Amino acid sequence: MTNGGDMSSFPSQPVRGKIETSPLAAPLHEEVARVVRAARAAARALARASTDEKNRALRAMAGQVRASAGAILAANTSDVEAAKAARLSPALIDRLALNAQRVDDMVRSIEAVVELPDPVGGVIRSWRRPNGLAIAKVRVPLGVIGIIYESRPNVTSECASLCVKSGNAVVLRGGAEAFRSIQAITTALLEALRAAGLPEAAVSLIPTPDRAAVDAMLQMDQDIDVIIPRGGEGLIRKIVETSTIPVIKHAKGVCHVFVDEAADPAMAQAIVLNAKCQRPATCNAMETLLVHERIAPAFVPEIIRRLQEAKVEVRGCERTRALVPGIPAATEEDWVTEYLDLILSIRVVGSVSDAIEHISRYGSAHSDAIVTNDAAHAEQFVAEVDSAAVYVNASTRFTDGFQFGLGAEIGISTDRLHARGPMGLEELTTYKYVVRGSGQLRQ
Numbered sequence: 001m002t003n004g005g006d007m008s009s010f011p012s013q014p015v016r017g018k019i020e021t022s023p024l025a026a027p028l029h030e031e032v033a034r035v036v037r038a039a040r041a042a043a044r045a046l047a048r049a050s051t052d053e054k055n056r057a058l059r060a061m062a063g064q065v066r067a068s069a070g071a072i073l074a075a076n077t078s079d080v081e082a083a084k085a086a087r088l089s090p091a092l093i094d095r096l097a098l099n100a101q102r103v104d105d106m107v108r109s110i111e112a113v114v115e116l117p118d119p120v121g122g123v124i125r126s127w128r129r130p131n132g133l134a135i136a137k138v139r140v141p142l143g144v145i146g147i148i149y150e151s152r153p154n155v156t157s158e159c160a161s162l163c164v165k166s167g168n169a170v171v172l173r174g175g176a177e178a179f180r181s182i183q184a185i186t187t188a189l190l191e192a193l194r195a196a197g198l199p200e201a202a203v204s205l206i207p208t209p210d211r212a213a214v215d216a217m218l219q220m221d222q223d224i225d226v227i228i229p230r231g232g233e234g235l236i237r238k239i240v241e242t243s244t245i246p247v248i249k250h251a252k253g254v255c256h257v258f259v260d261e262a263a264d265p266a267m268a269q270a271i272v273l274n275a276k277c278q279r280p281a282t283c284n285a286m287e288t289l290l291v292h293e294r295i296a297p298a299f300v301p302e303i304i305r306r307l308q309e310a311k312v313e314v315r316g317c318e319r320t321r322a323l324v325p326g327i328p329a330a331t332e333e334d335w336v337t338e339y340l341d342l343i344l345s346i347r348v349v350g351s352v353s354d355a356i357e358h359i360s361r362y363g364s365a366h367s368d369a370i371v372t373n374d375a376a377h378a379e380q381f382v383a384e385v386d387s388a389a390v391y392v393n394a395s396t397r398f399t400d401g402f403q404f405g406l407g408a409e410i411g412i413s414t415d416r417l418h419a420r421g422p423m424g425l426e427e428l429t430t431y432k433y434v435v436r437g438s439g440q441l442r443q
Contacts, residue, residue: 031208033216036223040223049167049198054164056196057196058165061157065110065185068185074184079178098154105154121139141428143225145225145428148228150175150178169201173217221244227248228247232252253283254366256290256368260372267371278395287344296323313342352370352381353380356381359387367389370393404422
């Protein structure tokens with residue numbers, strides 16, 4: 001899933017100030033179980049809700065987030081101050097911080113989900129057997145979705161809106177570093193659900209940042225149908241190793257841009273700068289730049305100059321360092337590292353096939369791009385790079401549910417089952433077979 005920093009590096013509570021939470025009414029495991037079981041009951045009710053009822057709730061959610069902007073930003077200021085006092089990285093603080101524009105983006109994301117078709121009840125395929133049985137493959141909600149996430153408070157509203165529209169209840173467990181912000185956003189969402197007449201437990205927040213709550217959630221396979229983690233590699237690895245519930249994940253985003261010999265240099269520079277610098281702390285930001293050897297002598301020195309002007313720390317292979325002496329050498333570890341920061345590794349390669357081989361060996365199957373005007377090279381890259389999103393002449397930064405027209409995303413999956421890439425409404429459904437007969441008996 002779309003990610004942040006490694007949860008294992010965080011204190012169990014922010015260093016500065018105490019997170020205001022309601023006292024747990026029971027021992028932690030019992031309280032988590034209460035929240036999850038209430039969500040299970042809400043999922044049954046939500047699965048029966050009509051599209052109009054769900055859209056009415058979503059419009060109320062968007063309006064309430066807009067009306068609560070002041071409270072949300074005040075809570076976020078406290079979180080950011082605590083994160084700075086704890087000396088968390090600038091990249092993590094960027095993911096954590098909200099402003100008026102980001103709150104407005106949250107509202108617009110919810111509103112965009114309203115306009116999307118409701119997948120629930122959609123017939124994927126239907127047919128009639130020779131014995132007269134009419135069989136339909138019909139979309140249904142997954143049920144209860146557990147979201148465990150770090151840093152980014154806007155995940156709260158994105159996941160809630162997608163789950164409500166797709167008829168799923170969601171149990172949210174946000175990171176301690178963003179807990180005040182998450183509480184403020186969730187409060188707004190619950191007020192909207194109450195006003196719209198849908199069960200409040202359809203959007204549930206585990207009421208403590210205690211890490212033990214994660215362990216408790218991960219054992220509730222009778223009540224939670226799927227876990228979707230959104231965070232750093234350490235968090236996701238821990239969840240996969242611990243969970244008794246199916247997990248849809250991506251471990252990390254080591255994304256590549258390959259500048260082919262047939263690339264337009266100006267286009268390639270613009271794409272590289274956008275993919276690395278537009279928002280480097282995201283999982284779809286480029287971490288490795290690959291450059292064809294025939295274009296490298298002209299392209300590499302100029303792009304490194306522009307990257308360094310943008311405060312990017314550049315590391316390079318030996319061929320890169322021969323073109324631009326003085327930059328640090330890229331190590332084997334660099335090729336597999338998700339920096340989530342203004343750091344970039346560059347390698348000069350001999351062909352399209354060499355670029356594909358590098359991506360296959362070191363990539364994370366997230367998002368990879370080729371910049372080229374050679375149609376055959378583009379088609380080879382698209383056919384052979386096995387990533388969730390493969391681009392021709394565009395920035396990897398577009399791997400995002402909103403940018404793909406999905407309204408929002410529950411996460412970005414690099415798995416192959418059951419969803420891949422940005423997960424929108426359809427990816428939050430499964431299916432069942434509805435079979436209608438007229439008294440048929442199997443012989």
